[in-house]
Amino acid sequence: MDIKSMIDVENLKKLVTRREVLAVSLVLFLFFAFYSVKLLGVRSTVTTQSVLGKYTQEGELIHVALLRNNTLYGERLRRTEYPIPLVGNFVLTYSYRFTPMTSIEGKYNVKWIVRYFVNRGSEEVILWEEKLFEESGNLEKGKFTVQYVLNLTQLNERSEEISNQLGLKRLNRKIIFTANVKTSGMVYGREINENFEHTSSLIRDSGSGLYYFTSEKEVVERSIIERQTQRTRVSKYGVTMYADTAKKVMPLLALLFLTPLIGGVYTIKSQRPKNEFKDLTPYITEGAPIDVEKKVILATKDDLKKTFDLLDKPILHYTEGGEDIYVIIDDGIAYEYRHKKST
Numbered sequence: 001m002d003i004k005s006m007i008d009v010e011n012l013k014k015l016v017t018r019r020e021v022l023a024v025s026l027v028l029f030l031f032f033a034f035y036s037v038k039l040l041g042v043r044s045t046v047t048t049q050s051v052l053g054k055y056t057q058e059g060e061l062i063h064v065a066l067l068r069n070n071t072l073y074g075e076r077l078r079r080t081e082y083p084i085p086l087v088g089n090f091v092l093t094y095s096y097r098f099t100p101m102t103s104i105e106g107k108y109n110v111k112w113i114v115r116y117f118v119n120r121g122s123e124e125v126i127l128w129e130e131k132l133f134e135e136s137g138n139l140e141k142g143k144f145t146v147q148y149v150l151n152l153t154q155l156n157e158r159s160e161e162i163s164n165q166l167g168l169k170r171l172n173r174k175i176i177f178t179a180n181v182k183t184s185g186m187v188y189g190r191e192i193n194e195n196f197e198h199t200s201s202l203i204r205d206s207g208s209g210l211y212y213f214t215s216e217k218e219v220v221e222r223s224i225i226e227r228q229t230q231r232t233r234v235s236k237y238g239v240t241m242y243a244d245t246a247k248k249v250m251p252l253l254a255l256l257f258l259t260p261l262i263g264g265v266y267t268i269k270s271q272r273p274k275n276e277f278k279d280l281t282p283y284i285t286e287g288a289p290i291d292v293e294k295k296v297i298l299a300t301k302d303d304l305k306k307t308f309d310l311l312d313k314p315i316l317h318y319t320e321g322g323e324d325i326y327v328i329i330d331d332g333i334a335y336e337y338r339h340k341k342s343t
Contacts, residue, residue, distance in 0.1 A: 025257045032254035035236070036247075044244040045229050052224040053188040055100060059179055059198040060217045062093045082211040084204065090150040096196070098183055101142030106183035109136045110146045114155065115174045116162055127171070128162055139183065150175070150202075175202040188224045196220060280308065280315060284326070288318040293332035304328070304337040311335075 065077045066089040073086065092112075098104045112132040117124045132155075133148045155175075163171040181196040198218040204211055232243040241249070298304050307328055308315060316327040324339040 028257040029254055032250050032257065036250040036254055039234070039243065039247050039250060042234060042243045042247075043232055044242075044247070046232050047227055047229045049225050049227045052190070052226050054221055054223045055098065055187045055192070056222075057096070057098055057181070057183070057194065057196045057220045058218070059094065059096045059181075059196065061177060061198075061200050061213065062095070063213055063216075064091045064093075065089070065211075066091060080212060081208075084206075084209050084211055087152055087211055089152060090202070091147070092150055092177070093145065093147045094177070094179060095145045096139075096143055096179065096181055096198075098139070098142035100187065102185075102187070104139065104142040104183055104185040104187070106139040106142075106181055106185075107136065108139065108144050108179065108181045110134065110179050111177070112148060112150070113176050113178075114159075115176060116159070116166075117172050117174065118168060118170070119172065124172075127166055127168075130158075132175070139181070142183075173204065177201070190224050194222075280305065283308065284315045284317050286318065287316050288325075289316055289327050289329050289334050291332065292329070292334040295334045295336055298335055298337040301337060301339065304335075307335045 063078070065082045065087045067073055067075055067077055067086045068088050070086055077086075094110055096108065098106070111134045114130050114132055115126055116128040117126045119125070132150070135146050135148075137144060159171070159173050163169060177198075177200040179196075179198040182194070183196065184193045185191070196218075198215070200213055200215045202211060202213055233240055234243050234246050298307060304315070304326055311328055311330045313328050313330055316329070318325055318327075322340065326337045326339065328335045
């Protein structure tokens with residue numbers, strides 16, 4: 001190592017051991033370490049979502065009863081419940097529409113079935129099932145309409161025939177409607193493929209003497225959602241950066257200022273004079289001896305340690321003429337070791 005390099009090293013040692021430098025390094029290390037820990041709870045990205053639009057599928061079963069001769073309601077009746085004795089037929093119209101209808105294609109299947117069953121406890125045991133009506137087709141501008149006339153007179157005759165063949169007088173009957181629609185197309189710039197199902201039943205309530213329909217209307221609404229992921233920004237003291245970048249930069253800066261801090265502390269510690277009497281420190285008392293009759297000069301600190309071990313007496317310490325003087329007194333004899341102070 002040349003003289004210039006040695007001078008540079010010495011200057012660097014002096015710089016890193018200055019209190020001002022150590023104080024600044026400590027403050028900056030704590031600052032960046034604090035924000036490094038604080039950034040651990042900050043997400044690097046944030047996902048936001050917005051609704052581009054909504055689309056709806058709606059199916060509705062409209063029923064009108066054609067009545068037998070009566071002077072109360074006339075020939076046709078549209079209401080929620082119908083008196084069983086008056087109803088001869090039902091005109092059933094099912095309508096489906098997709099909103100908005102732009103660029104939507106699809107197929108539909110509509111079916112009416114009659115199911116014959118008996119009750120075994122809470123369980124329905126199906127004994128026979130027949131199809132009354134079925135129609136399939138394609139959507140036109142996102143919608144379709146199907147109409148069917150349910151002849152209850154004919155159905156009652158058929159029900160009696162099945163009951164006789166099964167040999168069961170208390171045979172229950174349920175008329176079930178199902179609609180299945182499969183759609184596809186573009187809605188608000190997004191491609192969709194949807195299945196729509198609607199089920200309804202015609203209930204014959206003998207206890208109340210009424211007919212009524214269940215689940216006459218089915219509506220399904222969905223939203224087209226756009227999700228965007230953005231990098232999170234953090235700002236401090238006028239400086240703005242992305243959170244993922246800050247999570248890398250802050251620990252590096254903390255480490256950068258920790259290095260001179262550790263180096264300065266190590267240098268200061270290494271430059272401190274070595275305490276050669278560290279093991280004897282608990283037994284050393286400050287003060288000069290008095291009433292000494294005889295003095296014995298000890299040549300080395302090892303001699304002082306051996307004398308202490310042999311006599312087991314306290315060691316007095318004082319300074320004189322730039323020297324540290326250690327003395328052990330025993331019966332008026334002073335065992336003295338002189339040690340020059342370190343510069």
